[in-house]
Amino acid sequence: xxxxxxxxxxxxxxxxxxxxxxxxxxxxxxxxxxxxxxxxxxxxxxxxxxxxxxxxxxxxxxxxxxxxxxxxxxxxxxxxxxxxxxxxxxxxxxxxxxxxxxxxxxxxxxxxxxxxx
Amino acid sequence: xxxxxxxxxxxxxxxxxxxxxxxxxxxxxxxxxxxxxxxxxxxxxxxxxxxxxxxxxxxxxxxxxxxxxxxxxxxxxxxxxxxxxxxxxxxxxxxxxxxxxxxxxxxxxxxxx
Numbered sequence: 738x739x740x741x742x743x744x745x746x747x748x749x750x751x752x753x754x755x756x757x758x759x760x761x762x763x764x765x766x767x768x769x770x771x772x773x774x775x776x777x778x779x780x781x782x783x784x785x786x787x788x789x790x791x792x793x794x795x796x797x798x799x800x801x802x803x804x805x806x807x808x809x810x811x812x813x814x815x816x817x818x819x820x821x822x823x824x825x826x827x828x829x830x831x832x833x834x835x836x837x838x839x840x841x842x843x844x845x846x847x848x849x850x851x852x853x854x
Numbered sequence: 855x856x857x858x859x860x861x862x863x864x865x866x867x868x869x870x871x872x873x874x875x876x877x878x879x880x881x882x883x884x885x886x887x888x889x890x891x892x893x894x895x896x897x898x899x900x901x902x903x904x905x906x907x908x909x910x911x912x913x914x915x916x917x918x919x920x921x922x923x924x925x926x927x928x929x930x931x932x933x934x935x936x937x938x939x940x941x942x943x944x945x946x947x948x949x950x951x952x953x954x955x956x957x958x959x960x961x962x963x964x965x966x967x
Contacts, residue, residue, distance in 0.1 A: 741897060769953060780858070781898075781943070781957040830897070834953055843955065845890075845897035 740764055741833050743846035750821055751854055758816045758849045760831030766811035767833035771843065772804075775828040787814045821853045856881045860944045860958035867934055867965055875929040875961050877918075877944035885946040887911075887920055887927040888955070892941045901929075901942070936965045 740763040750756050760770055768789050773781040785806050786794045793806035803825075805817040814833075818825050828850050832843040861876040879885065886905045890898040902911030907922035916931045927944060944958040 771953070771955075778959065780959050781955075783954055783956075786953070832898075842900070843953065845899070847895065847897045 741767075741831065741844045741846040743829075743831055743849050745849060746847065747850040747852075749852045749854065752822050753820055756818045756821055756851060758818075758829055758831075758851075760814045760816070760833070760846050762812045762833040762835075762844070765833075765835045765837065767814075768811065768836055769834040770808060770814040771832045771834075772806060772814075772816050773830040773832070775830060775848070781830060784816075818851065821851070823853045826851055826853045856885070856946060856948050856956045858944050858946055858956055858958035860942075861961050862959070863941075864962040864964060867963070869936055869965055869967050870933045871965075873929070873931040873934045873938075873963070875942055875944075875963070877927045877929065877958060879925050879927065879944075879946050881925075881946055881948055881956075883948060885948050887918070888945040888947070889916070889918055889927070889929050890943040890945060890957075892943065892960075894940070898943065934963075934965050936967055939963055939965045 742761045744759045770787040772784045774784050775781045783796050784799045787806045787808040789808045789811050795801045808814040828848050830848040832845045835842050857880045859878050888903045889901040891901045892898045902913040904911040904920035910919045918927050918929045941960045941962045943960045945955045
């Protein structure tokens, strides 16, 4: 199946710094990518939908100025957590929709664990 | 709003045991239903899906039937293997073609030899 990578797989940063997470579709062009957040023992919560060449669509309650999303190419979307604080510590997962498939064909990255000290 | 409730884990079974992981949902309209699996160190993978009532999704010996009357999509396998050890997520998308997925909390399954 299609492959989606994330980088880094884990990151530890100091409070107040910004962290960028990359999501790449390795063998297909993804017009749409999704960013999820997962707390321990909880569901994946959709944060935003990232569309190539346009602004991301954020879910209710997600601060767009806090979580900056850039989908500058058909194979790369980035999530930047700005001025990170300990409450932003979480597991961030991206997925990419393969346009060659049906609307429900999403491929997931392995996730990035962010720890803010 | 839409929601998915799935059986809490962890679940530990012996090899060749019968597996059921319960999943129920709340949604308006006619959602599509999915089971995703996450093996250690890997991303979520689509295991199976069903897009309308009474459909049965199946893959790798796993099955789930879309039951609209009970709003359920329980995952079953007749004889589990050690390699089935993973975290299993039930999910729905509210409308076919709508890409937004709503996930359950996940169920960690461990199979012991």
